[in-house]
Amino acid sequence: MGLQLRLRQGIAVPLVLLFCLVTFTFLFSMVGTRSRMRKQTLSTHTQKKAYYLAQGGIQQALLKLRLLHRKAYDAGAMARGVCPFLNPYENNVVSNANASRVASKALDIFISDLKSTSISPNLALRLTGGEYPIPTSGTTQWKYEVTEFNVETYYMQSDGSVKEVAHIKAMGYAFDPRDLVPERRELVEKSVELTRKIK
């Protein structure tokens, strides 16, 4: 009995201290989890911002396709090594593109101003003022650019029209000063069909 009593003496304070230690460890782990969750939420938001900027790039590319559809078609044909002046009614073999004659120069020129940081001041993303201006840093700004415009298939249909299936890739970049990563990127892809038909 005497020994049991002695063992139980002084147990309450250590027990409470142990409880506090366990509780605080738990709380610190919760702080860590919460801070990680905040960062994750922030990066998701920044990623979304990059996504919508990339969508802006796709919109600009589609508008340019609408304005210069013939130029887009020709550039696509040359990028496949096919003569853009090919008359589909007289030459049924359009798939024998000459790989050594692939000329991507026209496509490169075509997409050269499809970006928000264009040399043209009117095409730079302009919403820089207002209550919530676009945040900038020394190295990164919010921007987008069309990085690729590839013609993936090129074929003739039974009605004599020639079709190109072009693949547009736009990259959006977003930066948030609170984010640890210098920039977040999001790639948006869209396929469009370009048809040439001689009436």
Added chain:
Amino acid sequence: MNQFRVGMSFIEVMIACLILALAIIPVADFLGFVTRGTKDDKSETEAMQFACDLMDFILMKMPYDPNALNGSGTTLIRGTTDIRYTIEATPIPWNPVKSYDIKYHDPCPGGAEQHDLTGDIFPIDERLETLDKEMVDQAGIANASANDFDLCDFKLVVEWKPTGVADEKEFKRRPIVLYSRKARL
């Protein structure tokens, strides 16, 4: 001596209770903070979802009209979140667009596919007005104007606060701001 030691346990329990009480205060405070944070995160996610839905609607479904885009909505409730939003649209005047031309030359032996076109392609600037007229003529649109084909920047600001929080300043604490560009297609 033994009796004195047994008597100490009461003081010990009192000290333990005091330590526990002192420890419980920040714990309870912190648990409250975590709960508020979780509630905030949920509201922020709902606000973000709302912002994304609105952006998708503007980009994919809404007809092009910067004047219709500009404006703000009344406070609405989505799930457990009070949301209010503003949209700012700015039309972009276009400069000449980058294009190319192919230099004409006499037919070469073996046809165009045997000829390297790279040297025959050179960059040009095409003016929107000309393109615009050409396109408008093709589409048969009456009263062609320079605004038939255009682009605008737009900014969506979604301010939010968890439903039930009375302080209006909460709306301004962590707004969601998204930018994009819309074309008349």
